[in-house]
Amino acid sequence: MAGVELQGIGKSYGEVAVLQGIDLSIAAGEFVVFVGPSGCGKSTLLRMIAGLERITAGTLHIDGQVVNDVPPAQRGIAMVFQSYALYPHMTVRENMEFALKIARKSKAEIAAAVDNAARILQLTPYLDRLPKALSGGQRQRVAIGRAIVRDPKVFLFDEPLSNLDAALRVATRIEIAQLKERLPGRTMIYVTHDQIEAMTLADRIVVLNAGGIAQVGTPLDLYDRPDNEFVAQFIGSPAMNLLPATLVGTGATSRVQLPGGAEVTVPIATAAALQGQVVKLGVRPEHLDFAAPGAPALIEAPVEVAEKLGDVTVVYVTMPGEAEAVIAKLPGTAPVARGAVLRLTADPARMHLFYAGKSLRRG
């Protein structure tokens, strides 16, 4: 059982800092997912934990030991890459045996480890095949098998599903989720830019942005209580609507007014000093719904685009004077036609308020 502790971790290439001041404590047995936009440093951070990239600032502990200068092979980690990197001329069994042979393990030990990994990954029928005779998903399972046989303390995954087509991605994602159950106590750190992978696999998600941590939390924490506008818009699809509004009432609850005149009271406490300030009212597309006839609407605007997906209809409406469309995810095949004026509202308890980019937390 090994925890991973990052203290003030930074990475610079020459003058250019790509990561700065990363503090993160990953408990033994935890499944942590790093997400963030392209170029935010997810892979770099994972590669520093693996020892494939030099750490230029801070201290990295694995299992209580400082490992900044410990070579990858001695860190007790195993890494699974996006490109499976299997040896093409070796069978599945030989691919999985390879690291153990190098480590001069006994024949019996090697056979037991490979058979166990093959069983966990349902690869037993394929042990004598060459990689070219496997599907992409099976190849990725062999790559995971090579990591499992080494019985590492920490598994590192770098976008392991991104080369797979949509159906295989789902199947392999479910396998990785099961792996967590079958290998209890192993710490897993997983990099992805796929929100669904992050939301479904993670015990905790680390959202990275611009070289730093934007927020760390359980998937539902990030969805329900984003700390800032970046996380609010990064987690959830389509992204949360952020409507510019004026704070017209402060206190235990807050009253905001949209430019069109609509007002809403949200159960979020704000300080009197913020009276009259411009805030952003955050409303998730899936929380918008038709306003009852006669009841006040938060948004009243014509439909620009309606995407009928069968289970939901995603509607884009533009409020007068606003550049950005408001997106609503309406249930079923709602009868919405281009140009029709929609009256939408949402439960104030599900709304968010942001000031200067930061969340004004619920009181």
Ligand SMILES: Nc1ncnc2c1ncn2[C@@H]1O[C@H](COP(=O)(O)OP(=O)(O)OP(=O)(O)O)[C@@H](O)[C@H]1O
């Ligand atoms: N060898 C290098 N020299 C200079 N800059 C580098 C080097 N390697 C990576 N970078 C920069 O570091 C930043 C982080 O890269 P990294 O690959 O970690 O991002 P990422 O979040 O994994 O992105 P993606 O999702 O696109 O893979 C990027 O801006 C990248 O251009």
